[in-house]
Amino acid sequence: MASLDRVKVLVLGDSGVGKSSLVHLLCQNQVLGNPSWTVGCSVDVRVHDYKEGTPEEKTFYIELWDVGGSVGGASSVKSTRAVFFNSVNGIILVHDLTNKKSSQNLYRWSLEAVNKDLVPSGVLVTNGDYDREQFAENQIPLLVIGTKLDQIHEAKRNEVLTRIAFLAEDFNAEEINLVIEKRYFIRDGSQIVGFPDRKRFGAGIVKNLHYD
Amino acid sequence: MSFLIDSSIVVTSQVLFFGFGWLFFMRQLFKDYEVRQYVVQVIFSVTFAFSCTMFELIIFEILGVLNSSSRYFHWKMNLCVILLILVFMVPFYIGYFIVSNIRLLHRQRVLFSCGLWLTFMYFFWKLGDPFPILSPKHGILSIEQLISRVGVIGVTLMALLSGFGAVNCPYTYMSYFLRNVTDTDILALERRLLQTMDMIISKKKRIATARRNMFQRGDVNNKPSGFWGMIKSVTTSAPGSENLTLIQQEVDALEELSRQLFLETVDLYATKERIEYSKTFKGRYFNVLGYFFSVYCVWKIFMATINIVFDRVGKTDPVTRGIEITVNYLGIQFDVKFWSQHISFILVGIIIVTSIRGLLITLTKFFYAISSSKSSNVIVLLLAQIMGMYFVSSVLLIRMSMPPEYRTIITEVLGELQFNFYHRWFDVIFLVSALSSILFLYLAHKQAPEKHMTP
Secondary structure (H helix, E strand, O other): OHHHEEEEEEEEOOOOOOOHHHHHHHHOOOOOOOOOOOOOOEEEEEEEEEEEOOOOOEEEEEEEEEEHHHHOOOHHHHHHHHHHHHOEEEEEEEEOOOOOHHHHHHHHHHHHHHOOOOOOHOOOOOOOOEEEEEEEOOOEEEEEEOOHHHHHHHHHHHHHHHHHHHHHHOOOHHHOOOOOOOEEEEEEEHOOOOOHHHHEEEEHHHHHHHHH | HHHHHHHHHHHHHHHHHHHHHHHHHHHHHHOOOOOOOOHHHHHHHHHHHHHHHHHHHHHHHHOOOHHHHHHHHHHHHHHHHHHHHHHHHHHHHHHHHHHHHOOOOOOHHHHHHHHHHHHHHHHHHOOOOOOOEEEEOOOOHHHHHHHHHHHHHHHHHHHHHHHHHHHHHHHOOHHHHHHOOOOOHHHHHHHHHHHHHHHHHHHHHHHHHHHHHHHHHOOOOOOHHHHHHHHHHHHHOOOHHHHHHHHHHHHHHHHHHHHHHHHHHHHHHHHHHHEEEEEHHHHHHHHHHHHHHHHHHHHHHHHHHHHHHHHOOOOOOOOOHHHHHHHOOOOOOOOOHHHHHHHHHHHHHHHHHHHHHHHHHHHHHHHHHHOOOOOHHHHHHHHHHHHHHHHHHHHHHHHHOHHHHHHHHHHHHHHOEEEHHHHHHHHHHHHHHHHHHHHHHHHHHHHHHHHHHHO
């Protein structure tokens, strides 16, 4: 397969937020029955018809690389993970809406992925404060997904959603014009809302690829 | 009046320990997690607080602080509370959290956790039978029954940890055992890993395309539905689906391979960092320390063997023996009573502090290694249980290191346990654990270099 047709998308996030379930849902159109820990990296492939219905229709294979582990891990694990971060076309950041820590860790995850050339121990220059300029020249499109919305009690949902509202902006994720943030009901497969949105997201990434 | 003052001192120190346990929990153990269950945190801190109070009472005993009757009262009370926590509360909550994780049993959580607790109690009671730990004149529900069993479990744990620690410590400190890892080794392994990932991807692409084609051709799902469906799928399976299962099996094998390669690469990176660390000053210091520790470890194993073979339990504690030696052989005269009190205080204090510190560090490492967001509560409670049992049996064993006049309170409070049994049991388990750790480390060390070394 020519390298032009490869679309590599990383799926990053803390352990237990639902990355493997998300990837399985996207690629197999089924809910993952028995999720277990991801050791290392698991890959899945989704066939996507870019610009379906138009004369420029082309079939792409989107590779979703689901990298496991925790962001505060040993530096040997970080060095090994850096191997997967080469030539990435897009990054999906996944966080758990019921777990504040996982949203905060997204900053560190994105830094680790974008600064893969630096020595892992030297990445965290500013540990809490976030520097938008580091992402100004970042060409890689980012998508932030929050999972497990159904596990939050109805009354608290608004409060959680307002807290998340600024998260995507911080990442300068406006590069994707169509979809900045979407939440999926992972537990119940029958509620796959936003199926066409996912296709549009895929188109967004592939569009960026063509612009480069 | 003095009783009130003494009690307030003890209670204040308990509150302090509780706060320390709380902070440790928040800052160290659970710093990457969202704490959702305050029950777990409270139980952990309470266990820690009462365990530390026991040690504090020993120190008070040696120093002669506080009234002796109020000391005795607090001992008894402390012991009762700790046993209550270790035997009733923590196991019950462990069962409760385990059951909460299983979705099927969610409705009758309390019922099932009671059931689990009863099973635990049954095995706990049965534990006492094969061991000669009690004199027969004790009743069923006495403190001695519970403490003896808790002591057995705790002493086993202590000996296992000591044995493994004694062997592992020189192994990690000394650079003699470090395997030689070069950058080319790491690069080669990384290349293999990426190649495996590429193979997985290409196979998955084939599966995805084949499935899409089948779907477009209007084939029904491969999943057989119902009885006749199963029979049909056995006899007439479409050639496409057979191909798919074959490819799927290859993919599974490749994924397993990729996981192993990932873990090996992590291992190599860790070894490389250790090599670099050993070239620094700190590294060299630890290297020398490692040699001392290996000598100490060999000596301890030797002593344990002698204790078992010659069936000997030390009658005198190290402090009195040390003083005897200095007085008799070196001819130095000094006030035995005064010095024995202070020296034993220092010795016991050092033992206590290092064992608490060592245990907390080991617990933290263990917790990071195996916990996930679902099981973190259960694991913390298990750690609290282990910590409580460990501290109780430390008190049992520390009795050996103290001069006879201070041993009385432990003997009084804990009743007439066969202390000698515990020391013998400790020696046996220590020996077994140390020898099997040596064997295990030897095998692991031998097996690793053959895989990675470039010829």
